[in-house]
Amino acid sequence: MANSASGMAVQDDCKLKFLELKSKRNYRFIVFKIENQQVVVEKLGSPEETYEDFTKCLPANECRYAVYDFDFTTDENCQKSKIFFIAWAPDTSKVRSKMVYASSKDRFKRELDGIQVELQATDPSEMSLDIVKGRAL
Amino acid sequence: MYGGDEVSAIVLDLGSHTCKAGYAGEDAPKAVFPSVVGAIDQMEVDDNTNGEKNSSIDSKAGVKDSERKGKRKLYVGSQSLGFRRDNMEVLSPIKDGVVMDWDIVDSIWDHAFRECLLVDPKEHPMLLAEPSSNSQQQRERTVELMFEKYNVPALFLAKNAVLTSFASGRATALVVDSGGGSTTIAPVHDGYVIQKAVASCPIGGEFLTDCLLKSLESKGVVIKPRYSFKRKETRPGDFQAVDVDFPNTTESYRLYSQRVIASDIKECVCRAPDTPYDEASYSNIPMTPYELPDGQTIEIGADRFKIPDILFNPSLAQTIPGIESFAEVGPNVRGLPQMVIDSINRCDVDIRKELFSSVLLAGGTASMQQLKERLEKDLLEESPQTARVKVLASGNSTERRFSVWIGGSILASLGSFQQMWFSKSEYEEHGASYVQRKCP
Numbered sequence: 001m002a003n004s005a006s007g008m009a010v011q012d013d014c015k016l017k018f019l020e021l022k023s024k025r026n027y028r029f030i031v032f033k034i035e036n037q038q039v040v041v042e043k044l045g046s047p048e049e050t051y052e053d054f055t056k057c058l059p060a061n062e063c064r065y066a067v068y069d070f071d072f073t074t075d076e077n078c079q080k081s082k083i084f085f086i087a088w089a090p091d092t093s094k095v096r097s098k099m100v101y102a103s104s105k106d107r108f109k110r111e112l113d114g115i116q117v118e119l120q121a122t123d124p125s126e127m128s129l130d131i132v133k134g135r136a137l
Numbered sequence: 138m139y140g141g142d143e144v145s146a147i148v149l150d151l152g153s154h155t156c157k158a159g160y161a162g163e164d165a166p167k168a169v170f171p172s173v174v175g176a177i178d179q180m181e182v183d184d185n186t187n188g189e190k191n192s193s194i195d196s197k198a199g200v201k202d203s204e205r206k207g208k209r210k211l212y213v214g215s216q217s218l219g220f221r222r223d224n225m226e227v228l229s230p231i232k233d234g235v236v237m238d239w240d241i242v243d244s245i246w247d248h249a250f251r252e253c254l255l256v257d258p259k260e261h262p263m264l265l266a267e268p269s270s271n272s273q274q275q276r277e278r279t280v281e282l283m284f285e286k287y288n289v290p291a292l293f294l295a296k297n298a299v300l301t302s303f304a305s306g307r308a309t310a311l312v313v314d315s316g317g318g319s320t321t322i323a324p325v326h327d328g329y330v331i332q333k334a335v336a337s338c339p340i341g342g343e344f345l346t347d348c349l350l351k352s353l354e355s356k357g358v359v360i361k362p363r364y365s366f367k368r369k370e371t372r373p374g375d376f377q378a379v380d381v382d383f384p385n386t387t388e389s390y391r392l393y394s395q396r397v398i399a400s401d402i403k404e405c406v407c408r409a410p411d412t413p414y415d416e417a418s419y420s421n422i423p424m425t426p427y428e429l430p431d432g433q434t435i436e437i438g439a440d441r442f443k444i445p446d447i448l449f450n451p452s453l454a455q456t457i458p459g460i461e462s463f464a465e466v467g468p469n470v471r472g473l474p475q476m477v478i479d480s481i482n483r484c485d486v487d488i489r490k491e492l493f494s495s496v497l498l499a500g501g502t503a504s505m506q507q508l509k510e511r512l513e514k515d516l517l518e519e520s521p522q523t524a525r526v527k528v529l530a531s532g533n534s535t536e537r538r539f540s541v542w543i544g545g546s547i548l549a550s551l552g553s554f555q556q557m558w559f560s561k562s563e564y565e566e567h568g569a570s571y572v573q574r575k576c577p
Contacts, residue, residue: 002328003577004295004303004544007553037553063306089306091529095536098306099547105308106328120307120491122529 008104009038010111017041018112021069022083029054032065032108034100039065039108051129063089063101065108067115072136082136085115091122146549147256149249150266150297150542151242153231154317154343154501157542158249161264162550165535166542168253172317173393174241175212175225211241213248218393221364223385227393234268234319234337236275243282250287258287262558264549266541269298269312269323269330270337276576277569284564291558293549294576298323298330300544301499304536305529309488310495311481313473313512314541315448315502317342320473322480326488334483338470340451342400342502349407349444350399351459353435361431362394368432378431402427406441408506411514414439414446414453445505448473449515474515490524498530499540 014032021027029045042064043057051068058064068084087105089098109115117135121127146161151172159166212218212225230241250258263283267276276294283289298312302325314321321337323330353360364386366378406425416439424436447453451470454460471479481492496516498509513528520526531537548554559575567574 002299002308003330004293004299004548005328005557006548006551007555007557008551009553037551087306087308091306093306095304095543096547099303099544100551102303102306102308103328103548103551104553109327120309120495122306122495126494 002106004103005107006100006103008034008100008107010108011038011040013041014039014108015111017044018067018114021067022114025069027069029057029066029068031057032067033062034104039104051132055124055127058088061090061092063087063093063097065101065105067112068132070132070136072133074137080136082116083114084132084135085109085112085118086127087118087120088127089120089122146262146264147250147254147258148264148266148542148545148549149246150539150545151231151245152316152500153229153234153319153341156245156249157539158253159542159546160254161546161548163546164543165539166546168249170214170248170253171218172231172245173218173227173229174244175218175222175390176209176228177212177222177225179208179210211244213244214252219363221383221386221390221394223383224387225390226387227389229318231318233339234270234321235272236278239278239282243286246282246287258283258289261289262291262293262549263287263289264293264295264545266297266300266545267294269296269321270332270335271296273570273573276572280559280564280569280572284561284569289561291560293558294572295545295548296323296330297321297541298325299328300548301497301540303328304540304544304547305495305497305531307495307497309491310497311477311492312497312499313477313503314500315341315473315498316500317502320448320476320500320502322476324480324484324488324492326484331484334480336476336480338451338476340448340470341500342403343396344454345407345444345447345502346396346400346403348447348454348457348460349403349440350395352440352444352457353399353402353437355458358435360395360398360429362391363398363430364394365391366431376432378433398430402437403444404504406437407445408441409445409448409508409511410442411507411511413450414443419443445508448502448508449511473512474519477512477516478519493520493524494527496526496528498528499537501538503530504534504537 017030027044028047028049031043032039033042045054054068066086069081070084071081074080089101119127148159148161150157154172155169156172157166158168230236230238236242250256283292301312302310308328309326312323319337319339319341323335366380368376368378371377419439419442422438424438426434426436428434449472481489509528509530516526559572
């Protein structure tokens with residue numbers, strides 16, 4: 001257990017939806033938020049949605065967690081996908097919300113088994129498509 | 138498990154320079170006062186010669202020392218320290234980030250609870266911020282004192298660097314905490330401090346203040362402590378300072394009072410230079426006036442830039458006459474950018490990039506003007522090409538100064554955190570060493 005963890009609970013639905021994204025691939029992304037002392041699912045993205053649609057779902061002044069299933073082609077022309085975990089904590093959000101999300105992240109991430117790449121972003125440039133591509137390869 | 142939702146917790150951050158105390162859930166600490174205390178020995182007899190005597194008769198001196206400790210009177214808080222007393226020494230409980238004198242710590246906590254916050258510690262859980270590399274022995278001592286003497290219902294020890302990192306919304310960051318007594322670099326990954334990469338150096342705000350003081354003295358400026366003169370109004374609006382003599386004032390108290398003034402000068406006029414300081418190019422810069430408490434106005438020129446640059450190039454301190462203490466630490470101290478890079482290089486390759494892009498500045502000295510910009514520039518020059526360097530500091534100066542306390546305040550007020558406390562019953566059942574399990 002990490003020092004100063006918040007002890008925030010995780011709603012079962014988060015794990016279930018994540019499993020569906022991982023095995024059935026019926027969502028492109030999931031956005032999570034913390035509400036009433038637990039992590040809950042806020043939004044689900046259908047497989048047709050793009051990365052741009054996804055970034056629009058992250059509020060500019062509030063923190064969120066998100067999982068994104070990223071499809072890409074490698075240099076050897078091989079179709080691949082990787083599951084990204086993104087901790088979104090914009091600099092403009094309130095200190096309280098930053099603290100809550102950062103101190104609950106470790107525990108929450110452990111509940112989601114199968115994350116391949118992790119990203120923390122505090123402004124849109126830190127999670128641009130280029131950066132995501134760079135991390136996936 | 139401690140379910141104390143109704144009563145708010147107390148958050149304490151005892152730094153090397155200032156102690157911050159307040160209620161969890163608030164935006165800023167209620168009480169901020171010096172971490173040093175004034176001490177007067179009640180056995181005055183051989184006070185002035187004890188230095189030599191103690192060393193000559195070692196075993197006897199040890200006994201004497203503890204006897205004397207029992208009989209000294211301690212004065213805590215800005216107000217009691219602001220008042221000059223005969224033979225009052227100024228003592229600090231902390232040396233190099235480690236608590237050396239628990240009696241003083243005890244008196245500081247007591248002052249915080251009973252005089253600043255007016256609370257009964259029996260009724261409030263306590264969240265204490267601790268240095269990132271606090272030893273197990275120190276932690277257990279803290280826990281024992283809190284549970285045995287203050288009877289707190291529950292407590293938690295949170296690491297400085299983790300709180301700062303979380304308060305900025307990051308679970309992974311490189312925290313550069315430049316405080317009063319030292320500067321500590323601590324990489325945090327997913328809420329864990331990477332202990333092997335923690336670096337610390339004794340150059341903090343107080344060292345800079347001392348450098349400024351000595352540098353001004355070498356130029357003939359005399360900073361008169363506030364107690365050493367009285368201002369009289371000779372004509373309406375016209376004041377004159379008249380010296381008053383107190384022969385029994387201790388050297389440490391005189392220095393403490395001068396530092397208070399010098400540190401204000403530092404905060405008012407100093408700013409980090411954009412490029413490394415050199416004597417020649419700064420010799421002609423315009424002077425900045427500063428009015429001392431006794432009414433004399435001094436002009437500060439190159440020192441405005443030279444003093445902050447010591448953080449980046451510690452060997453500069455050698456050029457200041459009278460900085461003797463530097464000789465002891467000198468050769469091992471590196472500049473801030475070098476320390477940051479060394480610390481990052483001691484971490485796992487996979488997280489280095491991420492650390493470069495979230496260097497967090499915290500602590501009182503980090504509020505120095507232009508410090509953030511300069512550090513970012515120096516890091517950019519020395520970091521690997523592929524790394525994206527980003528130095529962050531909260532725009533709000535309260536948040537920057539008190540980031541540790543604020544982080545603790547939010548954490549301790551979360552409903553979900555209430556199950557995380559190390560409770561008194563757990564202490565009674567498992568003992569002090571259980572703190573390693575509860576607060577890793």
